[in-house]
Amino acid sequence: MARLFGTDGVRGLANATLTPDLAMKLAASAAHILAERDRTHPPVALVGRDPRASGEMLEAAVVAGLTSAGATVVRVGVLPTPAVAYLVGQTKADLGVMISASHNPMPDNGIKFFAAGGHKLDDELENAIEAHLSEDWERPTGRNIGRVHDLLDGAEAYIEHLVSSVGGPDSLTGLKVVIDCANGAAFEVAPEAYRRAGAEVVVIHGEPDGLNINEQCGSTHLDDLAAAVVEHGADLGVGLDGDADRCLAIDASGEVVDGDQLMAIMAVAMRDAGKLASDTLVATVMSNLGLKLAMREHGITLVETKVGDRYVLEELRNGGYALGGEQSGHVVMPEYATTGDGSLTLLQVMATMARTGKPLAQLASIVTRLPQILINVPVTDRTVAASAASVLAAVAEAETELAGAGRVLLRPSGTEQLVRVMVEAPSAEVAESVAERIAGVVRAA
Structure with missing residues (x-):
């Protein structure tokens, strides 16, 4: 049986592979594994979600699972993933559950768990939750069944936290920003936080209806944002994803500023x-070689991890480091957050813009990106396709061809049935040619 947990929780097609029954069982299992047993009161679990229509169904199932295990449930409603993580820590809850498939399309959904303090789970805890699914346990009855409450001021607490991270109200006065909320979980809190910090805010794709999350918008579809930045004469644009745990940016001329560049700005x-x-x-192996060269030039050490913000988080905690993230825009500042936070990231970058008086394009120019091509190849079984002998041979041939002047990274997606083929090379033409060749072999395999 394949492992349920991917790189960021359990995801699948809502009501097909990710069913209410599975959600209920996962929640009950998590309550048993993540809550301390030597207690005089029931464990407390915070539950949040993004605005997907299926989130209503899955929230009900998660709440049922938690309460059936005797946990007190506090619902926080539609909030970003980093807001739920923050509130788990602030309220001293025993665990948190976020119902979201992040940047995935609307039919998908997912379940992410946080341990006490708002920290993502390591492999050992995830394995324990999976193992517990098949175990028998005594169900509480009567007064020992969990109860359900709502936290009404969670959004306000999170907004205040974001604004305080850049020095309080009016810290960003003079800057104009366009925010693409991806019709997702941050549609209310992100614009309000930026306004309170002093920025002039224009919002696009900020009207979720349960069906339009990530639909040709947000951090994975930046065309509308780029056009809006130019149209409104804004200093920059912020592209969030569906649960706002990551972001990308657009400079004043409409050019994309990726996670590598954002991290470089913040690191310096x-x-x-x-x-x-x-x-x-701290960054993953997916980061562009240009980031490594830029950090070396500025006297900053770059520590690399496997792909996935959870591995970045582990390295940050183990090494006591202060900044890490991914090229995709997951950026973590442990001083302020226990997980990636797109709204927080761009607030920090805007604070640097306000303090230095430099436009985003100038700040981002410290990274000269090596041409990089990423092709996502749909497959039936990502693990089998990525390990096929023909695919491994094609990768080895490409690495010999590049001869140290570039690199090849091939990996199965942690959340979708895709094999990701990434190639960096001295020119875009070479990178594209090599990537397409390997992708063709993957398709054939």
Whole structure:
């Protein structure tokens, strides 16, 4: 049986592979594994979701599972993933559950768990939750069944937290920003936080109806955002994804600023302020070689991890580092967050813009990106396709061809039936040619 957990929780087609029955069982199992047993009161679990229509169904199932295990449930409603993680820590809850498939299309949904303090789970805890699914347990009855409450001021607490991270109200006065909310979980809290921080805010794709989340918008579809930045004469644009745990940016001319560039801006600013622990940035192997070269030039060490913000988080915690993230826009600042937070990331970048008076394009120019091509190949079984002998041979041939002047990274997606083929090379033409060749072999396999 394949492992349920991917790189970011359990995801699937809502009501098909991710059913209410599975959601209920996962929630009950998580309550048993993540809550301390030596207690005098029931464990407390916070539950949030993004605005997908299926989230209403799955929330009901998750709440049923938690309460059936004797947990007290506190519903926080539609909020970003980082807001739920923050509130788990602030309320001293025993665990948190976020119902979201992040950047995935609307028919999908997912379940993410947080341990006490708002921290993502390591492999050991996820394996324990899966193992517990097949175990028998005594169900509480009577007064021992869990109860359900609503947290009404969770959004306000999170907004205040975001604004305080850049020094309070009016810290960003003079900057104009367009925010693409992806019709997702941050449609209310992100624009309000930026306004309170002093920025002039234009909102696009901020009207979720349960069906339009991530639909040709947000961090995975930046065309509308780029056009809006130019149209409104804004200083920058912020593209969030459905649960707002990541973001990408658009500069004033409409050009994309990716996660590598955002991390570089933040790393240099934090180093200059004496806040970059060990002068070290943590990133994944997917980051562009240009980031590594830029950090070397600025005297900053780059530590690489496997793909997935959870691995970045583990390295940040183990090494005591202050900044890490992914090219895709998951950026983590442990001083303020226990997980990636797209709204927080761009607030920090805008604070650097306000402090230095430099436009985003100038700040981002410290990274010269090596041409990089990423092709997502749909497959029936991502693990089998990625390990096929013909595919491995094609990768080895390409690496010999590039001869150290570039690199090839091939990996199965952690959340979808895709094999990701990434190639960096001295020119875009070479990168594209090599990537397409390998992708063709993957398709054939």
